Amino acid sequence: MKYRILIFLLAIIYVLLSVEDFEAKKVVAVHEEVLQKSFSATVPEKVKEEKITYFETTDAQKKWVDSVYKSMTLDEKVGQLFMVAAYSNKDSAHVESIDKLIEDHKIGGLIFFQGGPVRQAKLTNRFQAKSKLPLFIGIDAEWGLSMRLDSTYRYPWNMTLGAVQDMKLIEKLGAQMGEQSKRMGIHFNFAPVLDINTNPKNPIIGNRSFGEDKENVTDRALALMKGLQSQGVFATGKHFPGHGDTDKDSHYTLPTISFNKERIDDVELYPYRKLINKGLASVMVAHLNVPSLEKRSNYPSSISYNIVTNILQKELDFEGLIFTDALNMKGASSFKKPGDIDLEAFLAGNDILLFPENVPVAITKIKEALQTGTLTEKRLEFSVRKILEYKFKAGLHSYQPISLLNLHSEINTMEYDALQYDLYQEAVTVLKNKDEILPIKNLERQKIAYVKLGDDIHSPFVETLSQYAEITEVTDSSLLGITTKLKEFSTVIIGFHKADGAWKNHDFKENELVWLYEIARTNKVILDVFAKPYSLLQLTTTENIEAIVVSYQNNPIAHSVSGQLIFGSIDSKGKLPVSINEDFAVNHGIQLKKNNRLGFGVPENVGMNSLILSRIDLIAQDAIDKRMAPGMQVLVARKGKVIYQKAFGHHNYDKRTEVKNTDIYDVASLTKIMATLPAMMQLYERGLVNMDTKLGEMLPVFKGTDKEKINFKDFLSHYARLQPWIPFYKTTLDANKKPLDNYYRKSYSNDFSLQVAENLYMRNDYRDTILKIIADSKLLPKREYKYSDFTFIVLRDYIEKTTGKTLDVLVQENFYQSIGAHYTMYNPLRKFDMSVIPPTEDDTYFRNQRIQGYVHDMGAAMNGGVDGHAGIFSNAMDMAKMMQLYLQKGTYGGKTYFSKKTFEDFNTCYFCSEGNRRGLGFDKPQLGTAGPTCGCASMTSFGHTGFTGTMAWADPEQEIVYIFLSNRTFPDSNAPNNLSKNNVRERIQQVIYDAIEK
Template sequence: MHHSFLRIFIFFSLAIGVCNCASKKEVNAKPVVNTIDTIHEFKQNEIGKSTVSRKEKFPFLKDSDGESKWVDSIYGKMTLDEKLGQLFMISAYSNKDSVHFNMIDRMIRNYKIGGLIFFQGGPGRQARLTNRFQSKSKIPLFIAIDAEWGVSMRLDSTYRFPWNMTLGAIKDKELIRKVGTQMGKESKRLGINFNFAPVLDINTNPKNPIIGFRSFGEDKVNVTSSAIALMKGVQGENVFSTGKHFPGHGDTETDSHYSLPLVNFTKERLEQVELYPYRQMFDEGLVSVMVAHLNVPSLEPRDSYPSSISYNVVTGLLQKEMGFDGLIFTDALNMKAASNYRKPGEIDLEAFLAGNDMLLCAEDVPTAMEKLCVAYQDSLFSEERLAYSVKKILKFKYKAGLNHYKPINTANISADINPSENTALQYQLYENAITVLKNKETLLPIKSIEKTRIAYVKLGDDNNTSFVSTLKKYTEVTEIADANIDSLNVKLKNFDLVIVGFHKSDKAWKNHAFSETEIQWVNQLALQNKVILDVFTKPYSLSAIPDFSEIEGLIVSYQNSDIAQEVSAELIFGAIDAKGKLPVSISNDFKVNFGLPTEKLDRLGFTAPENVGMNPKILAKIDSIAQKAIDGKMTPGAQVLVARKGKVIYQKSFGYHSYDNVRKVQNSDVYDLASLTKILATLPNVMQAYDKGKVTLDTKLGVMLPVFANTDKKDIAFKELLSHYARFEAWIPFYKSTLDSNKIPMEKYYRKVPDEVFSKQVADSLYILKDYNDTIMKAIANSRLLPKKEYKYSDFTFLILKEYLEKINHKTLDVQAYENFYRFLGANNTLFNPLQKFVKTDIPPTEVDKYFRHQVLQGYVHDMAAAMEGGVAGHAGLFSNAMDVAKIMQMYLQKGHYGGHTYFSEKTFNEFNTCYFCAEGNRRALGFDKQQLPGTQGPTCGCVSASSFGHTGFTGTYAWADPETEIVYIFLSNRTYPDASAPNALSKNNIREDIQKVIQEAIIK
């Protein structure tokens, strides 16, 4: 207790300036340092002998005239206290209270410290504190941070880049340089001068408790090239990089935060491995080095003597032998590997005598200053030695621009350090990092989704939402779970493939290992099923699995971030190919630098707008337009999707299913597509028939269907039919003739309960005669033709084409659409009569029908004629969500190809996407709608290309694709709810067209 009070008294006495170096000199006090074993001679001309070439190669390392004048001017005016204070960089936190902040104020005021290293907190708080502390310092402070994966390593509300081990899997080092650039930008914006990164430790020991994922890996060449790339990015933003932990912390089994690790290698081995990246980094312009607390007997003969305070290591090896002339930091001196060895103050003095320039995180700055002061008075180090470090510190303060220090502008700081391009880069990083280790019989990517029943099983204790939701965007994937492995395997018997996702926390220093139970489950699952194991954690986790022979597919996705999950799902289905290589060895089968390539299929993937040349800020305007429609009650809700160059870059849902605001619209909900049915169900099957030569552009309607053979419509050509140039009426309200005077369905045509005669369902508890379709076709055959040939949009075309397809293929249209297209496309949410598969709550209602069916239409087609055909018609009846519609439109954009499957020839697509009657004022292609002709109204913003195509739907739907810009745009809504006869405000306000205009404006020229 006595010692504790004495220590507190000394601390506060020093804090108010009771002791100072000048008074010590005057009384010629005896040194208080009595634990220093050796006093080393300092000769400045022996240091940095080989650095002339560094300064010539990197101009920013040169000593300019202005720099030298500033440094000499400042140094010449400094007291001994101020010089000694520059050696210290102390810990600061922006998440602590005023007691902490006031303490730092005192340290700046009374001890003239040289810098701060910030730890936990937030960006805005840290920026404000930096301004506060800088304002109190006579000489601007260095501001540093450990930002190995960005400032998010320490600060909340900031962007987290991947760990170094994830980056180590990437072969394209330019991507890692881009990471460094983004890290540099965020540090610069926060007033940070030093990023204590990159980690240069070569992690050859899988049991390393403190480095591990912080290392780029175990291959010294890969570690070095990755670190150089990161450093160049950071330093390119005038933020200094610090290589650590010298001379190498990679092959240890002890955490230096708690005790002193042993590195028991020969000098030759250290030269070959641990020191290799440092020599290369010095030649590339590394500004600073952090020296670790390690016991390295081959470099320092004294037993258990930390490298951070070893003259042999810091001066003899780092500066003299390796020629490093940059700034040298100790690792934190409050770490047990250091603090256990010497008392506060003593460790700081020894670190300085060893040759370090800046003393990081001293436990007791007042005591350390006192020790240094006394040592100076007793000539344990010279003025020359002190000047060498202090002037070096000042020199780099000048290089950092601190000679013209300006406070940080705190306005918009959060937005500035979280730019959207970070997300764009993150996609690229995982696309290049995720590594395939096994691919038996080229299981990856999964090609034949039409005949593969897929289950997903989760292991691990962290979130898997993005992975599962993205898997389900490609095909049907069933989540299976059970607390018992035997019961689980029973449930999996009906599946052809099991995807096992191992999801562990994406937070640093969490447990990422498989449990014993999970290892047993992996083995049991692999024995009884065809398994793809995808691990969302560091690759070392796989070391616990003794045998991979029964696993067909093995993927390392490295981290459990949302983007990692999304990209990994893309790889499984071939939207991207595998490029990553293992940064470390896992077993004899999977050595460092191993990684299998996979095939890339032409399926839709996912990315950030910038990666396909789109401006996300402009694209974000879609939100306000869509919300305008919701707020204006133009539609209760909507889905919007935008894809470019085969990548979905925008997919959002807005509003609710209805105006009661109960059920929010989800991306997975299925909408009544109305007339989009024409190009999404009927037309692709017509194109296949055309591709097979079953019909030509000149084939006559009378030949196609006998019902028209003896009518005035018999000579209508196929080309005219599909171009809405056949003189047909727009439509006939077929349903009206089946209602009584009270607008009630007559028993002559309908029943409430189905039977063999009344088997086609029109709506809930309403069934029509099964052969009423014949009546509809006869009505069309007997309908009047318009007096002159001109463009007239008509539903008759696709009612006829459905009849034709069913006649030649002997299958109903819904079956044809599924068997020929949807099952191959993975469009499993696209179907007629969706209540066969979905519950009502997944389907937004389309209308409150008061004129025919007298009920809320939810899951039943709104279009009356389509309803009378049992929900399956050529012009309407299809339900889907935006993602599935995009797949079909992407297939068109790729001219009949998608997912490695060919549906029809490119020639066929080109012929169907041709406007044959534009000269006559008819903009239509064969089935497709086209951009409006000059001077006319039409379906687009007027800003898409002439080669673009698509369609609109009465319920407020829209699908458009543009081959020139490679853009697919989908808008789905239920604007007809509750009253389909109400004015079409969605159309009058140009909501869909305005969104399309924004999409075009977002293209980066």
């Protein structure tokens, strides 16, 4: 009772007296003390977890702190309280002003804002050299150093991380941010943000928050804190007591938190209580009006003794450093003048005064308060000693300047991209999936369009989608025009792309909403939102939208990951961090399972070293420089992810057309395992052939010949004594090496329909002649391994006779269309322009023209470009899909093409003990010194090479796919094969194995 009377009397005194008056300040100090006792007496007991003190005090620390403190002047002690704003992108006047504050006013630290990493490091070294006691260096780097510095790494926003369910990844993120900060000589990262963003209209927190659920926010903030502090960098929880439910920005005004004490204690203070118990190093106090915690009207929380001292330090038992939010913000600076606001903040219990507007005036005010007794020496000593303790813990007792050597590369490693891929794979969230439209299936029945909404980049997203299927980007200036064009498509993917800025407007425009609703009304639509999830609040209905994906941010990695999810290369794991109207509640997220299509990442995602893998670039460029080939494509995939895909050089030596990853090469003998072999594996699976099936049973032309009893196993193992090759074309030329008229015509006709090259057509029945020549050819005298094209020429005829379909049609229907190999085909000029097909030769001996878009192999050309041993054109990505199908032993994209047993039967080396390394159709690694690989691939690996300078290889043990495509035969296929002599393909393969982390 007596306390209540005393409080009442003191309150009256407080109203009557001016707080600017010295005597009144003494009364206020007493008032605060009584308030503290009264408040503490009414706080219910908390059930506390065992508290962790992350930074233990040591005898060495205590000794150093005592020694330094005793040697400090009053000016030096007061100066330690100030952390001043510094920039590495300003002029010399700014730098000199900081010099003066360090030398004349002994400031304790700097908070860096805009600039660049090397410039900031240089300035840090300069300023540290001028300071008697090393400075604290702080930075706002909530999503990495790039929040403030150019040329540094940018991580996802906290809102994006709010969708991530694996806390170990967020802890790893914190550790990487800590590594980068430490390398930059930074001691405090003012993160994590602990604000619980329950107000979608919050203008300053929003995406800086982990979400609206206190448990989710706490779990992620704790993980980030652990990661940061594991590297010796201090984390700072902010903005105390909670800035999440405001619609005002404290940079410009004083926002009000209108909740009662119980609500604030239950929600806003929840993450602080948890993190403090786990060793949070520091807290930043916001400029907020919180009537339930501070009775004085419109009194900023940053200068409230009750909030800073009673609640934060005493109720929450926080013993770490306490920062004010920036004192130049209007939420504070509008309340009191520079100097006065600093003093009030220190009296309230803050240790470090951040971004003061006028340090000399503030120092004078604090020294005057010491002289008058408003501020005690004990209070000053309490904060200064704490600051010194943390400087010791930061290693500033043995300060070393920042090394500038390799600084940029060391804070921008490929490991950071690897984590970024992992984070987005965890974050991207499926909100709706009507009729299981995701992941997209049955590509052979799909015709897919893409429509862009929003005003930011979208091309990496479309490029990723195009790695899986043919995607047509549809544009038009009118809604009618675009809906008319979309009628022919089975599925429309709409990407909403907004600039990747935390404070930028991510709303749909009114006309965009109209377009979205109308397209969705008349088409199957997948909406992918590369923007804040709050942008979906504008949707009044999602009824006609089949699928909704939230990808959170608009950047190339988010584009890649989201495209992979749409086509099933990855699982969907993300959960919504905030509520979206009544449609989608917080923590909503549909979990989808991947379907084993190839995905994308960086080498470090799959246990490989980017730096080592980059040696491929040197080998490829050296080969081009030495004219071993005009250009090439190289692709490496591991564990189901493409982690290296590059194009080198030009289409030919005139260097007019650079090679692109989408260009199409004549893959020569890779046709054997890309077309003929998988078709035969399906027939084998159906029981139409077996290991003992005889050639005479397969094709009548071989009955009665010396090849009649060759069995299937010997035949496909190149162990059947067949001739390697016959130049069939030579007998169709005259003495001057010109095509004979009885075999060729210059234009198409019903009898001459097999196009050999431009303006050159062969008579239809010559296909039978080629088969008869093979049947009549002599067997080799000795049974030994001898590579022969005859096997696959013969198998083409068998496949077509058995299935009733031509080989080109069959493989399109059975494989290429459904796996999304839409750049792979025989006779590519029927679909693609010649400009995307590198030439293979300037032919002077048969067709007498540049061979470009027509198969190089003469025998295949005489069969109209479609044969079992050659004729396929493709690019590295499409080839990788087929090799991945093999690596997965017959499955791809959720479909089974043949059984695991069938694959194993064909990938077995049946005659290795006899010196024959071949499987059934597949080539295999070396036996001894002879073979197509680097000697580093496992014996279970398989693949093939091609005459035009190609290679496709897969290794089940290391889960590697390697593709090499070139046109080394240009301009003259009879020139020395320097690509092979210099082992270019094999040396690249060796680099791939060297890059695997042991």
